[in-house]
Amino acid sequence: MLLPTTPVTTFSANWQRINEPLLHASNVELWLYCPTTIEPMISGNKWLKLQYHIKEIQQQQYQGFVTFGGAFSNHLAASAAAAKLAGITATAYVRADVIDLANPTLKYCLQQGMVLIVTDRQTYRRRQDADFLKVITKRHPNCLIIPEGGSSVFGAKGIATLDLYHTPAGPADVIATATASGGTLAGLIMAENITTRPLTEIIGLAVINDNALPQHVNALLATELTVTVPWRIVKTAPEQRYAKCPKEHIDFCCQFTLQHGIAVEPVYTGRALYKLYQQIQSGEFAAGSRISFFHTGGLQGVAGLYYRKLINRRQYQILSGVRAG
Numbered sequence: 001m002l003l004p005t006t007p008v009t010t011f012s013a014n015w016q017r018i019n020e021p022l023l024h025a026s027n028v029e030l031w032l033y034c035p036t037t038i039e040p041m042i043s044g045n046k047w048l049k050l051q052y053h054i055k056e057i058q059q060q061q062y063q064g065f066v067t068f069g070g071a072f073s074n075h076l077a078a079s080a081a082a083a084k085l086a087g088i089t090a091t092a093y094v095r096a097d098v099i100d101l102a103n104p105t106l107k108y109c110l111q112q113g114m115v116l117i118v119t120d121r122q123t124y125r126r127r128q129d130a131d132f133l134k135v136i137t138k139r140h141p142n143c144l145i146i147p148e149g150g151s152s153v154f155g156a157k158g159i160a161t162l163d164l165y166h167t168p169a170g171p172a173d174v175i176a177t178a179t180a181s182g183g184t185l186a187g188l189i190m191a192e193n194i195t196t197r198p199l200t201e202i203i204g205l206a207v208i209n210d211n212a213l214p215q216h217v218n219a220l221l222a223t224e225l226t227v228t229v230p231w232r233i234v235k236t237a238p239e240q241r242y243a244k245c246p247k248e249h250i251d252f253c254c255q256f257t258l259q260h261g262i263a264v265e266p267v268y269t270g271r272a273l274y275k276l277y278q279q280i281q282s283g284e285f286a287a288g289s290r291i292s293f294f295h296t297g298g299l300q301g302v303a304g305l306y307y308r309k310l311i312n313r314r315q316y317q318i319l320s321g322v323r324a325g
Ligand SMILES: Cc1ncc(COP(=O)(O)O)c(C=O)c1O
Pocket: 044, 045, 074, 075, 149, 151, 178, 179, 180, 181, 182, 183, 184, 185, 268, 269, 296, 297, 298, 299
């Protein structure tokens, strides 16, 4: 059974220019590219990273896939949704001590029919090791292995179908995105592998403190680039661990969401935008620069932040679009 094509067709229409005193004062234009799909769980970068995996599963006539993620992972929720739409099986190794049935992400995954396998931290760390993957392949014959975050060459190639270069106001000087497992950034770099374009800088705003991230990105790009595309990784908040949301990031997300009517969350997009604003403020981009920022979604995670009491009720209502009262 083929996935419905409708989600893909809506990807191109959602550009939004951000108007802020900071941007006017710095003479920097900021455009947000916001892909949406008919299934919110696969909006942002999610369906893009999954689409070629699903195609491969269909072509190879696998029964489904096995993947990996944390207990509140956007990738797990998206994979579960995509598998259900495609009519294939989904199994996930979840970094957790138990499957907490009240965790909104895992609850959703189970509702979609995903099989969840509790995986302790030590075992989970081996998720990219060749010998561990051999065991997984044996355990789940007839399944494609999708790496954590969907960050394989298939995932990057799906992202590379996007055009973040041509904003409605003209070509971008800078393309920026939140980055974690590296597939999204690699895909945006692949998309700029075009000789006829002036070189646009691509910035991955790293939401995790993983010194191996540049290696992961380079590995995905290894055989794909014919043009030298300038890219760099900038750490967003090196003193803050992944998914530990400081107050200033949460406040920023609430204010941004209320002001622009575009919800952003503090683990990925909001954390990345916060850093981008700091860069703009410190004059890192030349006057007249046009920045194209990829809104990668991730809003399913807001319920999990509230569940873990990392945001309060009011913040939850703002970020999830729930009306107060
Ligand atoms: C909302 C959101 N934004 C950005 C990213 C980072 O993408 P990547 O893991 O491909 O670097 C993720 C993780 O997939 C995510 O869930």
